[in-house]
Amino acid sequence: MKLLNLNNLAPIVISSLAFTPNMNYQTFKYNDIADNNIKIEDKNTLNHLNIAQESTYTSLLTKIKFKEHLENWNLNTMFLSSPNQIIEDSDFKEIVKLGYSAVPFIIEELEEKPNFLVWALNLIFGYKISDDPSTTIVEASRMWLKFLKS
Amino acid sequence: MDDNLLSKAFPFLKEDSEYKITSKKDINYNCIAWAAIYDDRWLWPPHGAIHLDGVYNVWPKNIPENNDIETFIELFKTFGYDVCENSNYEEGFRKVALYVKPGTNLCTHAARQKRGGIWTSKLGKENDISHSSPESVEGPVYGKVAYILKKRN
Numbered sequence: 001m002k003l004l005n006l007n008n009l010a011p012i013v014i015s016s017l018a019f020t021p022n023m024n025y026q027t028f029k030y031n032d033i034a035d036n037n038i039k040i041e042d043k044n045t046l047n048h049l050n051i052a053q054e055s056t057y058t059s060l061l062t063k064i065k066f067k068e069h070l071e072n073w074n075l076n077t078m079f080l081s082s083p084n085q086i087i088e089d090s091d092f093k094e095i096v097k098l099g100y101s102a103v104p105f106i107i108e109e110l111e112e113k114p115n116f117l118v119w120a121l122n123l124i125f126g127y128k129i130s131d132d133p134s135t136t137i138v139e140a141s142r143m144w145l146k147f148l149k150s
Numbered sequence: 151m152d153d154n155l156l157s158k159a160f161p162f163l164k165e166d167s168e169y170k171i172t173s174k175k176d177i178n179y180n181c182i183a184w185a186a187i188y189d190d191r192w193l194w195p196p197h198g199a200i201h202l203d204g205v206y207n208v209w210p211k212n213i214p215e216n217n218d219i220e221t222f223i224e225l226f227k228t229f230g231y232d233v234c235e236n237s238n239y240e241e242g243f244r245k246v247a248l249y250v251k252p253g254t255n256l257c258t259h260a261a262r263q264k265r266g267g268i269w270t271s272k273l274g275k276e277n278d279i280s281h282s283s284p285e286s287v288e289g290p291v292y293g294k295v296a297y298i299l300k301k302r303n
Contacts, residue, residue, distance in 0.1 A: 079159050079273050081258070082217060083180075114177065118203045122202050122203055128203050136178040136190055
């Protein structure tokens with residue numbers, strides 16, 4: 001039985017992942033789609049799924065995790081003035097724990113607008129972009145972008 | 151700023167007739183810097199933060215590197231402030247309020263009194279606001295006013 005219009009498969013899967021609270025990200029794998037009883041009829045979709053690598057989905061899931069932690073971190077710390085408290089937040093620690101895999105998403109955020117994710121970069125790289133104490137967060141954001149994209 | 155979040159964090163603000171947002175959101179400074187009349191840095195003890203970009207670490211050498219309220223009193227003493235009795239407006243003086251979370255000795259926030267008696271606060275990563283008294287921003291985030299300091303203008 002045809003369960004779904006296969007042209008809509010990927011968006012449905014992706015959007016359901018994006019809005020599933022507390023899901024165990026580690027349990028989702030490319031094979032979950034492959035093993036599903038959904039009959040794939042559209043040749044383009046079938047070709048896409050056949051050539052898609054698991055890393056594509058891993059990257060997508062990292063981005064979903066990153067976005068979720070970022071939103072929580074922003075909400076938890078928006079009124080705090082202590083850098084210590086801001087970086088001790090559990091969601092911020094999860095972003096740092098993502099390590100280098102979070103960097104592309106941090107770059108995306110910094111390109112949108114300068115922000116405190118430079119502190120995550122400080123911890124992921126163990127490096128300050130500027131030793132000049134008068135460097136502001138906005139300036140540091142720009143300097144990190146230049147450094148990471150060079 | 152989201153009104154619901156603001157009300158939860160600062161329940162007394164909605165009753166404050168002097169409350170208004172007085173700046174755009176600016177991530178380049180924090181409340182301590184704003185109370186000390188800086189708008190280009192995050193001012194906080196180096197303890198645990200010296201490795202972060204944008205945090206100004208020129209902290210007086212004779213002041214401990216911790217978040218205790220006494221540390222912040224010492225900091226403001228280097229700017230010419232001394233502990234005083236109350237937050238009432240006194241012509242010719244500038245006042246600063248320091249906050250601690252109940253049950254702790256840790257400083258959470260600073261607000262500054264402007265000429266005319268209105269108070270100003272920088273709310274974390276968010277906007278500057280005006281408020282009628284230091285108590286207007288008491289609540290679950292900043293706790294309670296612990297000390298008022300003043301210095302001559």
